[in-house]
Amino acid sequence: MTSTLTIAALASAEKMINAALRYDPATRIGLTQLEGKIIALQITTPGITIFMMPMDDELRLMSSWDGDADTRITGSLLALAQLSQTEIHNLKDSGVTVMGDLSLLADLQRLVKNLDIDWEEMLSQFTGDIIGHQTAQLIRAKLSWAKDRAKSGQRLTSEFLTEELKTLPGKAELNDFYQQVDDLRLAVDRAAARVEKLLTERKP
């Protein structure tokens, strides 16, 4: 059963998304091409289904939809979040299942990936052009810095765990270990074959 609170939460989220989309004309145009399509986002943990419908150049979020969805995407919140960040080639092992029109999902994913909010335009509505421009520059620089940090942070963490703490094996070490396992397996196979041969030869 849909509660008034869920409807309120979705209404707020919808308002925020559409307010942000006002400053990304390319995504708005992209949404008009998907107009009238219903995408059901079925989140397994926590259990909630959200229906998305592009209408005009806005996105509408609904707690229920009395009709068929064009595309139904099912998965945990984490799996769905990962899906929005990676290109879809194969959904196997992604923890996400899709029923219906897969191209609609690809279109939507492309829109999310190419989301480019014009911070400058948004801020200048409130602050005027000069302050808006300077603040937007700052936001852009910080976002770019945060993206770089996120990438290098991932690399540094893995180096720290493998090289400094030695809690995890390095890639080369692992490959060497796999090679040794392969060699051992082959040696055991050879030994087994030889024993088999000897036993056969000794039989009268």
Place this chain on the structure above:
Amino acid sequence: MSDKKTTHFGFKEVPVDEKAERVAEVFHSVAAKYDVMNDLMSGGIHRLWKRFTIEASGVRAGHKVLDIAGGTGDLSYQFAKLVGANGQVVLADINASMLGVGRDRLTDRGIAGNINFAQCDAQFLPFPDNTFDCITIAFGLRNVTDKDMALRSMQRVLKPGGRLLVLEFSKPQSEILSKVYDTYSFKVLPFMGKLVTNDAESYRYLAESIRMHPDQQTLKEMMDNAGFVRTEFHNMTGGIVALHKGIKP
């Protein structure tokens, strides 16, 4: 003793042929500030109730929708966007003042081409049989003199398979909520009405008419009797409001 048939107007009994006129007076009086008062009285929650109604409507591009007692056009605005250029929405209201406010508001918001306006009585809908895919009546049925007749009229103009959605105040499901709600309706509402529209009487009528309106189960049975099938209701905000749904077979 007079044998003239009467009906309720809030807690008062009035002759049947007077009710429409009296309801009209109430809405003429509040039309200009109807939306402000709705927001104030419900704390904005009426927008969520209407939002849920839109979700339950299943209206798609190309559909024909009749929004009865559509007043200031909240639902019609959303329906007009949903049905697109090939669909059609009819905003109907018995009250010229409310219809005028709704028409101006929709025109100001750029809604044109797929919307028509009709001043008509829900009991005698002036449309051919089997015309609409969906009919909604939000906070309007309790003001109708003969609700059964109105439901039959709606059933007639719906297409087979079409759905009727009745959004209306109903009976709170918990005793505590019911008591709080009573105090709010009979003490706070008329006071707010007095402050904003200088018309406490109209808002007293609003509170009384809500109490006189059939509860969830009774309205469901009335819809069954009018010929709807798969009737069901969904309580919102603890049953203060309920959305009833029925399909024309």
